[in-house]
Amino acid sequence: MKNTQNSLGAYLKKHWKTVVFLVLVLIGIGIADQFVNSFMRRLLNLSAIYTIVALSMNLVNGFTGQFSLGQAGFMAIGAYTVAIFTVPVGLRSTIFYLAPMAPLLANIQLPFVVALILGGFLSAGVAFLIGSPCLRLRGDYLAIATLGFSEIIRIIFTNTQTITNGALGIKSIPTISSLWWTFGIALIVIIACFLLINSSYGRAFKSVREDEIAAEAMGVSLFKTKMTSFLISAFFTGIGGGLYAALLGTVDPKQFYFTLTYNFLLIIVLGGMGSISGTIIASFVVTLGQEALRFLDEPMAFGLDLPIFRPGLRMVVFSFLLMVVVLFYRKGLMGTNELTWNFIANKYRSIKSRFTKKAASAQGGDSK
Amino acid sequence: MVVGMTLSTFLQQLINGLSLGSLYALIAIGYTMVYGILKLINFAHGDIFMMAAYFAYFGISVFFLPWYVTFIITILLTMLLGAGIERMAYRPLREAPKTSLLISAIGVSFLLENLATYLFSGKPQAFPEFPVMTTPIFVGGLSIQPVSIVIPIVAFFLMTVLLFIINKTKVGMAMRAVSVDYDTAKLMGIKIDNVISSTFAIGSGLAAVGALLWCMKYPSVLPLMGVVPGLKCFIAAVIGGIGNVKGAVLGGLILGFSEVLMVAFFPSLTGYRDAVAFIILIIILLFLPNGILGKKQVEKV
Amino acid sequence: MSLLKTENVIMQFGGVIAVNDLNIDIKKGELAALIGPNGAGKTTAFNVITGVYTPTSGKVLFSPTDNGGVASEIDISGKRPDKITGLGIARTFQNIRLFSDLSVLENVLIATHLNINYSFLSAILRMPKARNGEREAKEKCEFLLERMGLIDLKDEKASSLPYGQQRHLEIARALATNPQLLLLDEPAAGMNPQETDELTDLIFKLKTDFDLTIFMIEHHMDLVMEISDHIYVLDFGCTIAKGNPNEIQNDPKVIEAYLGVDEDVED
Numbered sequence: 040m041k042n043t044q045n046s047l048g049a050y051l052k053k054h055w056k057t058v059v060f061l062v063l064v065l066i067g068i069g070i071a072d073q074f075v076n077s078f079m080r081r082l083l084n085l086s087a088i089y090t091i092v093a094l095s096m097n098l099v100n101g102f103t104g105q106f107s108l109g110q111a112g113f114m115a116i117g118a119y120t121v122a123i124f125t126v127p128v129g130l131r132s133t134i135f136y137l138a139p140m141a142p143l144l145a146n147i148q149l150p151f152v153v154a155l156i157l158g159g160f161l162s163a164g165v166a167f168l169i170g171s172p173c174l175r176l177r178g179d180y181l182a183i184a185t186l187g188f189s190e191i192i193r194i195i196f197t198n199t200q201t202i203t204n205g206a207l208g209i210k211s212i213p214t215i216s217s218l219w220w221t222f223g224i225a226l227i228v229i230i231a232c233f234l235l236i237n238s239s240y241g242r243a244f245k246s247v248r249e250d251e252i253a254a255e256a257m258g259v260s261l262f263k264t265k266m267t268s269f270l271i272s273a274f275f276t277g278i279g280g281g282l283y284a285a286l287l288g289t290v291d292p293k294q295f296y297f298t299l300t301y302n303f304l305l306i307i308v309l310g311g312m313g314s315i316s317g318t319i320i321a322s323f324v325v326t327l328g329q330e331a332l333r334f335l336d337e338p339m340a341f342g343l344d345l346p347i348f349r350p351g352l353r354m355v356v357f358s359f360l361l362m363v364v365v366l367f368y369r370k371g372l373m374g375t376n377e378l379t380w381n382f383i384a385n386k387y388r389s390i391k392s393r394f395t396k397k398a399a400s401a402q403g404g405d406s407k
Numbered sequence: 408m409v410v411g412m413t414l415s416t417f418l419q420q421l422i423n424g425l426s427l428g429s430l431y432a433l434i435a436i437g438y439t440m441v442y443g444i445l446k447l448i449n450f451a452h453g454d455i456f457m458m459a460a461y462f463a464y465f466g467i468s469v470f471f472l473p474w475y476v477t478f479i480i481t482i483l484l485t486m487l488l489g490a491g492i493e494r495m496a497y498r499p500l501r502e503a504p505k506t507s508l509l510i511s512a513i514g515v516s517f518l519l520e521n522l523a524t525y526l527f528s529g530k531p532q533a534f535p536e537f538p539v540m541t542t543p544i545f546v547g548g549l550s551i552q553p554v555s556i557v558i559p560i561v562a563f564f565l566m567t568v569l570l571f572i573i574n575k576t577k578v579g580m581a582m583r584a585v586s587v588d589y590d591t592a593k594l595m596g597i598k599i600d601n602v603i604s605s606t607f608a609i610g611s612g613l614a615a616v617g618a619l620l621w622c623m624k625y626p627s628v629l630p631l632m633g634v635v636p637g638l639k640c641f642i643a644a645v646i647g648g649i650g651n652v653k654g655a656v657l658g659g660l661i662l663g664f665s666e667v668l669m670v671a672f673f674p675s676l677t678g679y680r681d682a683v684a685f686i687i688l689i690i691i692l693l694f695l696p697n698g699i700l701g702k703k704q705v706e707k708v
Numbered sequence: 709m710s711l712l713k714t715e716n717v718i719m720q721f722g723g724v725i726a727v728n729d730l731n732i733d734i735k736k737g738e739l740a741a742l743i744g745p746n747g748a749g750k751t752t753a754f755n756v757i758t759g760v761y762t763p764t765s766g767k768v769l770f771s772p773t774d775n776g777g778v779a780s781e782i783d784i785s786g787k788r789p790d791k792i793t794g795l796g797i798a799r800t801f802q803n804i805r806l807f808s809d810l811s812v813l814e815n816v817l818i819a820t821h822l823n824i825n826y827s828f829l830s831a832i833l834r835m836p837k838a839r840n841g842e843r844e845a846k847e848k849c850e851f852l853l854e855r856m857g858l859i860d861l862k863d864e865k866a867s868s869l870p871y872g873q874q875r876h877l878e879i880a881r882a883l884a885t886n887p888q889l890l891l892l893d894e895p896a897a898g899m900n901p902q903e904t905d906e907l908t909d910l911i912f913k914l915k916t917d918f919d920l921t922i923f924m925i926e927h928h929m930d931l932v933m934e935i936s937d938h939i940y941v942l943d944f945g946c947t948i949a950k951g952n953p954n955e956i957q958n959d960p961k962v963i964e965a966y967l968g969v970d971e972d973v974e975d
Contacts, residue, residue: 106506172693179448179509180692183641187685190638198678231832238831238838239821239845242810246818249807256758256801258793258822258885267828301517308510351525358518365511366499375809 056380064226072218080216082330084286087221090322091228091279093306094315095272100304101312101375102236103268104248106182109169110303112189113162113273115196115295117280120158122209122290123202124149130211134204141201151213155281162277163270165192174265189297197292208291215285224282228275232315235271244268248313305361309371317373332356415548420671421664426555426624428663429562433617434640435647435655436569437489437610443586443650444606446505450512451492453637454519455611459485459618460534460628461527467535474537482615489611490604498600516637523630534626541623554623561620565613566656573652578605586650639684646691648701657699662687709779710771711736711889711921712757712797717766717785719749719756719945726752728945730766734889734938736773739915739922741932743956744942745965750925751802753942754891758799759789772796772888794822798887800878802894802925808867812858812877815866816849819884849884855914856880872903883918890914892924896931904928908935933957941965 051058071083092110099107128148131140139145149157173184196203203209215221235241243264246254255261284290302325310321335352364371376382434456441449462484466477496515500508540554573579581602584592593599621636622628643662647654666683669676691698712734719727727749734740742750755761757768768785772795784792798819807815824845826838853859856876861869866877875895882890895911896904908931915922926932932939933953941949941956943965949956956962 100506104506106509172689176692176696179446179505180645182509183448183638183645184685184688184692187638187642187688191682191685194679194682234832234834235828238828239817239824239842240828240831242814242818243821245810245814246807246821249809250805252760252789253801253805253807254818255789256760256793256799256805257819257881258790259818260788260790271828298517298520301513304510304513312506349525351521351529354521355518355525358514358521361514362496362511362518365507365514366496369500369503369507 068218068222075218077216080218081286082327083218084215084221084282086323086326087218087225088279088282088286089303089306089326090225090319091221091282092276093303093310093322094228094232094318095275095279096300096303097307097310097312097315097318098232098235098244098272098275099268101307101314101318102241102248103244103265105174105265105268106179107185107269107272108182108297108300108304109166109185109189109273110276111295111297111299112185112192113166113276114280114283114299115189115192115290115292116162116165117155117158117277117282118284118290118295119196119203119209119280120161120277121151121154121281121284122212124154124157125151125213125285126209126211127213134207134210135201137205137207138200140204144202151215151285155278155285158281159274159277162280163274166270166273167266170266170269174262174269186297186300189295189300193292193295193297196295203292206292208289208293210289212284212288212290214288215282221282221286224278228278229315229319231275236315240264240267245313301361305357305364307371308361309364311371311373311375313375314371314373314377316378317371317376320372320378329353329357416671419549419551420667422549422551422555424664424667425660426558426663427667428660429559430617430621430624430659431636431640431643431663432656432659433562433565433613433620434636435643435659436566436652437614438641439644439647439649439652439655440582440606440610442644444582444589444603445497445508447497447508447512448641449610450509450637451496451515451519452610452614453633453635453640454516454523455485455489455492455633456614456618456621456636457523457628457630457633458488458519459611459615460622460632461523462615463619463622464532464534464628468532474535478619481619482612485615485618486608486612489607489614493603493607498603520630520634527630529630531627531629534622534628536626537623541626552624554620558620558624561616565616566652569609569613569652572609578602582606635681639681642684642688645688645698648698651698651700654698654700709736710734710769712771712923713767713769714753714757715767715769717753717756717763717768719752719761720764725945727756727763727942730756730942730945730947732940732947732950734921734923736771736779736921737919738937739911739924739935740938740940741936742923742925742940742942743927743929743932744948748942749945750942751893752945754799754893754925756785757792758797758891759784759787759792762786770795770797770889790822793885793887796886796888797891798882798885798889799891800875800882800893800895802897804871804874804878806866806874806877806881808865810866811863812853812866812869813846813849813862815877816852816881816884817845819881820845820848822885849880852880852883855917856910871898875899875907879914883914887920889921889923892922892926894925894927896926896928904931907931911935 096110099105128146131145169188173181176184197206243259246259247261247264251261306321306325307318310317332353335348335356336350338349437452441447459481462481463477466472466480467474492515496511500511541552543550543552581597584597585599585602639662643658644655646661647658662684666680669683670680710733714730714732717727717730730753744750756763763785767783769781770784771779771781773779824841826841830838853862858877896907912935936953939953939956940947941962948961948965949959
């Protein structure tokens with residue numbers, strides 16, 4: 040007992056900055072939850088969900104070095120699980136008006152948390168089926184195969200009328216509005232990813248990314264390692280999808296078109312493939328940025344009737360941004376670094392020294 | 408499940424399969440050539456195909472050019488577009504990790520789709536009709552659109568020309584050399600950049616022809632029209648053995664026939680039509696990871 | 709007692725026979741060397757033993773000793789590399805293959821992954837078992853880095869190390885897998901005579917301290933002749949001679965292969 044107290048004390052002493060930071064974040068969420076308007080609330084919720092999904096994607100793409108493009112499909116599984124199991128039984132006949140819901144499912148209603156976790160597990164289950172053949176493939180084939188599977192999932196959901204209501208989608212999903220759901224789960228996912236990456240499993244992920252042949256020679260099972268990363272990623276993505284459904288209150292197959300995956304790709308490329316903190320920052324920047332740039336789609340931006348502002352410009356700007364990042368800032372915001380206290384201190388020092396140097400040379404110039 | 412099918416409907420389906428398969432083959436060649444040389448899935452290829460359709464649409468319906476002028480301009484513009492994309496988005500990443508190149512390709516694809524949506528609106532545009540091509544003719548009880556016959560003929564003519572270029576000309580020899588060993592080819596004084604540019608130009612040119620024929624058969628042009636054919640044609644290239652032009656043709660035909668015949672035999676599965684390609688892909692990769700005509704690759708340790 | 713035996717191993721790539729009828733027999737506790745001109749198939753032989761390639765025909769028999777001290781013979785041909793490493797064969801690479809973006813310590817820690825006994829869930833939840841496992845792995849790796857003279861560099865990026873130290877790190881990494889047989893692929897390549905001497909001493913010490921059997925490919929003949937108990941000579945995939953250093957030095961076939969009748973001299 041004494042030992043654990045000691046180690047707790049030592050832990051707090053060593054990581055007090057992090058602990059204080061986390062407490063501040065929690066207080067911040069609490070304050071935001073009380074005061075923000077519904078528009079901002081929705082955006083913040085969306086940012087947190089994007090953080091969850093993008094981080095999961097980074098686990099596979101950034102840390103394990105496997106190029107998977109299946110995020111939209113795994114999100115769809117989580118989202119539909121929440122939709123199917125949380126819509127009140129009484130409302131179902133009005134939603135499934137073309138064909139009644141399958142009798143097996145029609146009367147099952149689960150609490151939100153249970154449906155959310157179930158969605159995660161179903162998503163991981165499908166990932167296992169997809170991963171078994173695909174993870175043995177060479178890198179770039181994996182991209183196509185996972186993209187294909189994500190499309191197949193969408194096609195299946197469009198065609199299974201009695202389970203997913205087909206192209207009509209499912210409405211009247213009980214919504215969440217508190218920030219605690221999304222931010223709470225996002226925090227859990229972030230911490231889990233951080234602890235995972237800094238464990239033997241995380242190092243195995245990175246070894247596969249760095250050099251598959253050397254990793255195998257060191258006793259790392261390629262398939263098992265890739266599969267572990269893929270399953271954890273799919274689980275969290277499913278949870279993210281479930282939250283997405285509960286945030287929007289409605290799901291339909293079109294939401295999960297594979298271009299949705301490109302959003303997350305933009306986020307992890309911008310944040311840095313292989314950086315948790317980079318992904319978190321980029322998730323918020325991209326989500327809020329997409330909203331902030333909405334004026335680009337408005338014909339009367341700046342009160343001027345400029346013909347260049349019309350629907351679609353925003354997405355052009357965003358895809359252009361992705362190109363700029365890939366071509367000129369290949370490592371993204373953080374590369375494979377993390378925003379640790381040391382990292383910040385080093386950055387601060389290097390910026391400071393640059394300024395003092397500049398100041399010194401400027402002075403030198405004066406005296407001349 | 409099998410519905411009563413007469414011999415003539417079966418023949419008709421075969422012709423449909425052949426013409427769809429030939430279209431896939433034309434587009435798949437572009438993927439396979441680029442992959443052979445850069446080991447890159449050119450995600451933007453399907454969107455280059457889409458842009459070609461818009462070029463043709465604008466030429467005929469907006470600028471009222473004669474069809475043959477439009478076709479030539481379309482093919483040239485598309486070749487330029489393909490080579491231009493390589494110049495701007497892929498060449499700067501020649502020394503970068505492969506993932507960056509792949510992301511750049513996805514980025515170009517995303518950009519072209521969004522650009523087309525923005526410039527031409529997301530609404531489908533009607534491609535001008537070619538009655539000569541689409542009015543069915545009757546041969547021995549079969550009703551056939553001439554275009555369904557023209558497509559395979561044009562496709563096979565172009566493939567013969569391409570095989571000639573690859574096997575008998577200097578540029579073709581350079582392409583083969585680069586695809587076998589990039590570094591040695593470079594040391595041997597082959598101008599890699601020119602070879603890569605010509606590869607992109609040829610692949611895009613074939614995609615442009617594919618787009619023209621496609622639009623005669625399915626006369627509707629929209630910004631996302633290249634996505635699904637693009638993915639399928641990449642799969643066709645993988646099925647045949649990526650990097651191998653004949654393999655791409657074979658894969659395209661296999662895919663075209665399977666799709667048409669599945670819908671013909673199992674009409675209840677029509678909704679899953681687009682899933683066929685991916686299912687074939689998985690099966691092929693599990694049992695023949697290098698495709699039907701592909702060579703085995705050994706990694707040097 | 710044999711630790712590793714290959715029986716009539718043939719490795720063919722298309723029409724090229726890289727290794728032809730390889731028969732080696734390495735006794736427990738000895739230091740064997742594999743020599744031969746460039747392109748003789750030495751690294752291919754290593755790749756067959758470590759599972760990177762599945763031999764076209766033939767057997768690779770490995771007899772590891774378990775915790776109770778009992779040895780049992782296993783045919784490892786065609787097994788996956790990570791399985792073979794798990795059984796007790798570790799290797800280094802001729803053209804250094806470190807995890808270049810990771811730290812020196814992380815490089816060595818990765819090699820302990822195969823011996824962990826906790827699940828990823830207990831790693832995420834930092835259960836006591838996982839925490840103890842992490843601590844023990846770290847202690848072990850730091851000890852190995854100390855032995856290889858790399859402990860002060862443990863937080864550096866592997867790619868930032870000078871060439872010689874990268875080779876040392878490769879050995880440390882291989883040792884972290886708890887091998888019984890250590891395969892060294894040209895450990896002295898690119899080293900100057902003084903460094904080669906130091907390496908010779910080091911290899912000899914490691915062998916006794918870690919109770920290892922060592923099989924190495926090497927071009928530095930001084931090194932090979934000084935420390936090997938047994939030498940195999942390969943040429944064009946065939947074993948042209950085997951024996952102790954003295955026998956090898958006087959074998960006419962070896963002299964011919966190295967000096968050639970009308971070929972250039974090997975380095």
